Amino acid sequence: MRTRFILIETSHAGNVGSVARAMKVMGFDDLVLVRPRWADVLQREEALALASGADDVLARARIVPTLDEALDGVSHVCATAMTPRDFGPPTVAPRAHLAELAARLLSPAAASLGVTAADPAGQADGVAPTASVSAVPTGVAFLFGSERYGMKNEDVYRSHACLCIPTAPDYGSLNLAAAVQLIAYEWRQALxxxxxxxxxxxxxRAADAQAVAGLLAHWEQALVAVGFLDPAAPRKLLPRLNQLCNRAEPTEEEIHILRGVARAMLQTAAQARR
Amino acid sequence: MRTRFILIETSHAGNVGSVARAMKVMGFDDLVLVRPRWADVLQREEALALASGADDVLARARIVPTLDEALDGVSHVCATAMTPRDFGPPTVAPRAHLAELAARLLSPAAASLGVTAADPAGQADGVAPTASVSAVPTGVAFLFGSERYGMKNEDVYRSHACLCIPTAPDYGSLNLAAAVQLIAYEWRQALxxxxxxxxxxxxxRAADAQAVAGLLAHWEQALVAVGFLDPAAPRKLLPRLNQLCNRAEPTEEEIHILRGVARAMLQTAAQARR
Structure with a gap:
């Protein structure tokens, strides 16, 4: 399954480097740039600096003049945009859409049938169509528009879905590389x-409740000995400490440590009484 | 519920700006810096440029000399680190841990009891402890270490959980602002x-199956008329087109468009025969 990130008309070389890093950290390495502002963007200093070790992604990235040329081998195209477009694909949240796409992709039917969405339709031989209703995607591309203007309508229309990262209603200004990072993460999680x-x-290992009870009995003696607990007016101290221990879920080793503290308190109190 | 992002010993002013933007886009605005490299980092040009409209987050951010001073009002502290620390808190995936934290926070018991984890323990009055096993967090902080060295052990030890963003095994180099973006997104999703x-x-509205059948009958006539379909050797063309239509799930309007195409083919074929 091919996963491609396509940046359309990107302006800032630094963003291209940050995108390469964001992809690689999630295990993706197929980057295509459509009409970037700088023809040499993949070699520019800011790009290499911000790629920070993901320069192999930059090295194998392609630059192409049209979105068409970026879409070979990709059957499912996801635009990314903050505003829905009339006559465009449905606007969907990344998590839900990518989970659905991954489920189609990872289904046993997909693996065993080897169906590809690229099968030529039309005048082929007389083989009956497959029983599956949804074609299995062969590759997915995520499209990202320019920093300033986002995606053009015509590029959104090409897409099967328009992913919209849910942001604060009054401030939806996601940085390009941040958007790539979130989509790459969600897709990796979905996979x-x-x-x-x-x-x-x-x-x-968590200590058992018997060990906790032993600890509390030990501490009760110690707290009386150091004068913190008055047996005549206990003020529910032990139930409180018991709840604290329950929430803390101490390990066996921690029980040993805390019993050691109680032992030291008792010894010190005995010395003080001499 | 307070959500705070705490950057410890951050070196790059640009990262501080990018972090402010990453927070604001997910609706968070409480930023505290512990010992940043630059005392004037919140006013530096790179910070303001990369904040890109999130300068209100920078304007209300605080700079403090110690992590202690950054943690007022916060009862649940999440470190972020790529490597687990012995004797540190459990290393957990952000999605699972934050879902659990949000569930405790959003539970009806939390809302109605008004329990706070900041209740002073110890020598208080004789009120019995509450029945809830887990205390309700009053505020959560996410800690991020320096760009070069990540988090110090002593700061990880302070934390209740160590969030580890799952990355490619051979390249876990997440940019600071990218990490903040992912955590802010996951926490917002959890909330x-x-x-x-x-x-x-x-x-x-999706067209009903009757409308699709009508379309296919219309196209069958048209395809015969333009010489594409040979009724003597139909080669399963219509079942194929039917499956294509089923996957496309056409709307009523799209059925009208496609019937218009069939009509135009039939008219053109009639003219051609004259």
Whole structure:
């Protein structure tokens, strides 16, 4: 499955670099620029500086004169725009739309049939059409308009969906690379996401409730010994500490630490009484 | 519910501006800087340029010398880091953790009890502890370390959770403002999200299957008339076109357009036969 990011008439070289970085961090590397302001944008200093290690994405990026030339091998085209266009595709939230697209893509039917949306229609042989209602997308492209004007109507009309990132009603001014970052993240999440780095430390075991009760009994003695708890007027201190412990869900190691504190309090109190 | 973004030892003024923009676009405006490289960072040209209309966020931002001073009114602290720290809080994916946090926050119990996590513990009066196991957070802070070194261990230890944005295994280099953008977006989504802008055009009605059948019958005549369809060897053309129509889910208006095309083909064929 091809995932392509297409920037149309981008003005700032720095944004192109930031876009490359935003893509790579989410595991995408297919970048096409349509009529960028600078013909040498992929080699410009600001682009390389902001790519910050994603210069391989810049190195393999293509520059083309028309959107048509950017769309080879792509069957599903997502415009991005803040304002819906009459006669354009439906305006949809990225999360919902990309989840649906990924579900079509990752369905067992898609994998086993090997259906491609690029199958030539029309005067082919007499094979019956497949049973699937939705064609399986072969590639998806995300289109981003220029920093100043956004997407042109004619480019939105080309698209199957118009993704609109939900923003504050009074301030929808998303930076181009920020928009690419959010879409790349949502698409990666829809495709199953990346794993979190594993912690080197072993997963701590929560102490059982019996261990917590033992801890509290130990602390009760210690708090009496240091004069904080008056057994004649306990003021619900132990139930409070019990709730605090329950919320904290201490590990076995932490129980040991806290019992060590109680032990030290008791020893100190014994010394003070001598 | 307070939402605060805290940048610790940030080097680049431009990043501070981009962060303000990333926050505002998701409806957040509480920004605190701890020991930024530049004391005048909130007034610097790059910050204002990249804030791009979010200069009100910069104008009300605070600069403080310690993380402690940045955390007033915040009961739940989320570090952000790419690498888990031993003895630190659990490393969690933003989407799952923020959904859980929002659920606690938006629960009817939270709203009606008015419980605050800032209730002083200890020697208070004899009121029994509340029945809820989880305290309701009064404010959440998201911490972001410096561009070069990320977060210090001691600041991660202060936190309740360590958010890790899942990135490509071989390239996890998220730009600071991009990370803020993703976290701000996920938190806004967890809080219920913003609405998409409404389209001005009325929602088109899908044509019913009877109308599609009428269209196909009309096109069948037209395709025979222009010599594309041989009734003696139809090659499953009509079932194919039917499936194409079904996937396209035409509106009533589109059926009218396509019947107009069939009518024009039939008229042209009639003229050609004269």
């Amino acid at each position: 199953g996401g990346f794993a979190l780095p594993a912690s080197g430390a072993p997963q701590p | 219920g999200g913003f609405a998409l802008p409404a389209s001005g055009a009325p929602q088109p």
